[in-house]
Amino acid sequence: MVQESLAQGTKNMAPGHDHESHSAAGMLGPLLCWAVVFADIGTSVYYTPGILYTSVQSLAGFFVFLTMSVFILLTLKYAEITHRFPQGGGVVTVAAQALNPWFGAMGGMFILVDYFLTAAISCLSGILYLSVIVPAIGPPYALWITVGIMVLLGILNWVGISESAKVSFAGAVIAFLSDIAILVTVFSHLSFPEFLALFPQMFAGHSLNAGSLLAGFAGSFLAFSGLESISQLSPVMKQPHKKVAGIALLLVVITVGLTSPLLTMFSTLLLPKAAADPHQSSQIISLLAGEFGGPVLRAEVAISACALLVFASNTAIIGAYHVFMALSRMDFLPPIILQRNRLRGTPHYSIMLATGIPIAVLIAVAGNVDILGDMYAFGLLGAFTLTCFGLDIVRTKEWRATNRALKAIRHASPANSPEVVAVEAHDLQTSHVAPAVPRAHTALMHADLVHLPQPKTLWFKIDFTLGVLTTLLVSVAWTTNLITKPLATAFGGGVAAVGMIVAYLNYSSRQKQGQVPVPVVVTQLDSLPGSILALMKQDNPTNDAVIHAAIHAADENRPVTFLYLSRQQPRTEAPRMMEIIDPYLDDPQAKEAFGRAENLALKAKIPNRRYVYLQTTPETPGQIWQYVHPYDTIMAIENEEQLKDINPDRIRYEITPEGKVAHLLKRW
Template sequence: MQESVTQAATTDQSQEHQPGRGRLGPLLCWAVVFADIGTSVYYTPGILYVTVGKLAGFFVLLTMVVFVLLTLKYAEVSARFPQGGGVVSVAAHALNPWFGALGGMFILVDYFLTAALSCLSGIFYFSVVFPALGPNALWITIAVLTLLGILNWIGITESATVSLIGALIAFVSDLAILVTVFSHISLAEALHLFASMFAGNAVTPVKLLVGFGGAFLAFSGLESISQLSPVMKTPRKKVAGLALLLVVVTIGLTSPLLTTFSTLLQPQEATDPLKNSQLVSLLAGHWGNIWLQSEVAISASALLVFASNTAIIGAYHVFMALSRMEFLPSFVLKRNRLRGTPHYSIALATGVPIVVLLLVHGQLDLLGDMYAFGLLGAFSLTCLGLDVVRWRERQAARNRAAALAELRESQQNGHVSREADLALTAESGLVLNGHHGLQSSQQSTHGEIVESSERSYEGWRGLWYTIDFYLGVITTFLVTLAWSINLVAKPLATAFGGSVALLGMGVAFYNYRSHRLMGRLPVPVTTIEDHLHGSILAVLTANNPHNEDVIRTALQSADGRPVVFLYVGEPRVARTPRLFEVVDPYLEDEQAKELFGKAESQARRAKISTRRYVYRPYEPGTIARVWQIVHPHDTIVPADEVPRIEDINPDRISYEISPGGGMQVAHMVKRW
């Protein structure tokens, strides 16, 4: 059957090996992520206090352990999927394009509630300085969201430098509050304060599960690191790892302590319907002075509104990505003539949070309760998808290791198995959890390759990959457990998130069905990591009038064999993407999507069981590289492309004559 996975490596070689101007290093990536996660501490204490009381700080600290494990997986996601997209790319690649669409719905729910919750919380904090704003917080929030939508329509974009300034101000303010509090209480008093959390509070299994599930609100925003992949400097895994290490340190120093002090040192304020949304600023004023209180209130308000704008930007980019994947209608992609911005996507990303605010009448605790569905759903699907990708690679690595062992035995017996020899080509190097443990050169002997492979698979590095894999499985279990708990414990979140997800998937199904009725099916591209012996490789090129002849000939020649459709697109124009933009050249290539859709429709009618779709922007040697990986028996190309194909040495070439007498299609046959 067709492999429904999204191609994970679509960036051009120049971008992979050259950082490029305007790309983000670890510090700026930290700033963007911290400017999102760091705002959670401003509203989490009050919302969590309503559910678990004085144990709010304990549960944030408990969930911090899972957060650290999550950062390990998200660092890998950022490296594996340089096109961005986060959960959409991971789920589509690992499971199925429909799971990618479902992941998109989850993250949209998360973005909608982030925009509403952050903006409303920002207005509440600003009302610490200007109390008259408090009674009108709902309508002021709606006005601010509308203004943010207009600014995005005009074309104001997110700035990593501005994020850095905001993140530094917020972090320094958080540290100033903690220093102020510790200057007034001794270490013994602080320890006694922590112990008092459990006084009269029996931590029952039910409370433990509910608190664990609810405390993930303190770490919302982690998913933004995977959206930064297209603008991240290389090597991405190192950059993302360093950025998330900074996130763990800064969040670990501030979030658990601020939550604990905000709730335990201000029990009356924590139960007040208005003041529990201003706890961090009030803590600064109670233990510091009015100036620190005002500074925290203003900086928190600005950063929260900034986080709301980040959510709007993220949401409309997800809308556009889902539309390019043909799950949402094409009007979502339309740009206005005046500013060149996607006004329909921006309107949806801004309008839904406004509707949500009106439905809950501006109640912050209700927004917090609704938050869990999308956030934890996206976390769970991302973790599961990455586990599936890792498991597949481990299985492939074991198969290759077995082939290498067979080769060694054959060498000792004086002959070499051809199947084992084929396993040693550079294109099918040993892969463990996305790390190439075998990087052989063409000059390496078979014996050297065997020894290198065994060191990579059985040595300390292989041991770490195994530990990393099982840590990932544990992380997936814990996050999915938290999501499952919230599905039951927070029915409002389940009702809202489930309704949005079902509505979105309904639209996706209708859109898919419409394309199918028109004879064009949405097709995800696939990766090719190993040989498909005896297969047909059908090469399609940009703007070639004989592409449909190639499709027809390939399907007629298949005779039950696998068919790989390779589309070679136009050369990519190097540019620096915008923050949170999903950069996948296939999704922007309408001709490629149309041809793949026609090929898929015809392949289904021809009952071709194994069919794969590969997209590559043109580079010298592109076709030859795919040819070397696939090992096809017959490579079918437009006849006029044969002189331009280099590094392919077929045994024979034959041409198919069209009814008009012209040569349209060439067969390049190879017996491997």
């Protein structure tokens, strides 16, 4: 949170917010965000009923209704993620910052498994729906037509044709209206008593026990795959993120809630023979439309479903190659992943992997939609679980940070009573009246309290409890699928294991080169009285001297914070859909400096070390010094202006082989 306060005080650009410099005209509002997410989630209903029917038969609709409640809780967490992590990345970013980068890498492997299967099953389902009106392209030719379409999608991405949110909007509106048309047509053929009779019909011949309830609950999450795409839209989302994402996801909940559970229930109960047929189950929504609305509605649904499913396949390819690139920028995958071709400037190796792996999966399962659906559970629920758990960790840390901030105010206030502290905290939250603490310290503390939750409020407790409950429910679903869907576990676990092995080998290779990837780089500071603050700057030749001096000064009782102040200019090109924007990952100087510091810290066996990256102006060091309260601030003294707002007890100079640095010593 400290970078936001620095932005207020010095008008600097905070990490992760560089996209705000772009024209708002290129950003997505609530309707376009809804369209992109619904164009992903909305496609699941085309293949979910048939896949669920093979395992739970007539209970498919019941389990989709049941899981809908957890889906609503998930949207609350994902809405928060979009504004907490504006750089995008979803599970990769959340897990990396909440836990450590290795969990971010694992989350990346989970979401890649999800993207691979989404690309494969969506494209194949699209061709199968088209075969409703063009039977000649059905099995056994559907597989090879699907492979050809996916090759074409890969070529289009190599050429550089990016996805348009306006196209998503058109597709989402057509799909939603088609779904509503089917529901209206079905209701026009059913009396109200006949409709009510469908509910007990779902349970006829079934006895629910704990095992079957868990299995059905876990398997029906397939109906809501695609929610994770909202977190990938953060870099292209209009401000304020919280409001835009909240409205978009409210629209998603309404539109998905109106269509998916009812369409699943109607298709499996009213067309049981089609749901049980391996070929027709892949076209069941179009067949439902034809059964009650005639051939015209059947053809319209088949065509719109085909277009939207192929579009969803392309979205998955785009998401996958951006995750590949993010993992490479995080030093978990080889740098060759980032290479761009000279002709089009697109990351051809990432695109090849994002397209080639789903094609290989399609061929391996011989184009069987049911097998693809059975394999889906691992990556989707693994990503949901890790994302939810990561957000819970972030909330817990902020809860503790709030308490630390309040204690710091209590310590700094001349009137040290709880009543004064309570008034000060209220003022900071509402009227912007600052307590009697130093000006820069006040600004930083003000920003912390404005953006951190107040743990004593009822809403915070409810929100936190619901968040933990969501994590538990999703974790139960994932654990259940690990046991009940061995194929999904084998495939997803195998892909994730291979990916993590590659990440480990790449990490080891960089270690041997002396460029050790840093465990965690954060973009906010904590108040650490008595610590050592090693302050590095962009393009400063004495950064190595600062690192060595900090390593020599460190001991078990004084944590070391390596702080890199960047003047990196905001990017001029607008971010693309699904792109992950992170100024630190795009700053090779900072990554190299932190890598050298981590390598030396490991050799010196320094246990307590932190790495912080901020984009700042020259006035920032003084504000940081007053906020952190370090015992020893190590920096290169270029001019006296740098000591503004810094009042050490004494200054000690140290000459190292890399240059001269100053130790600004202060006992607070």
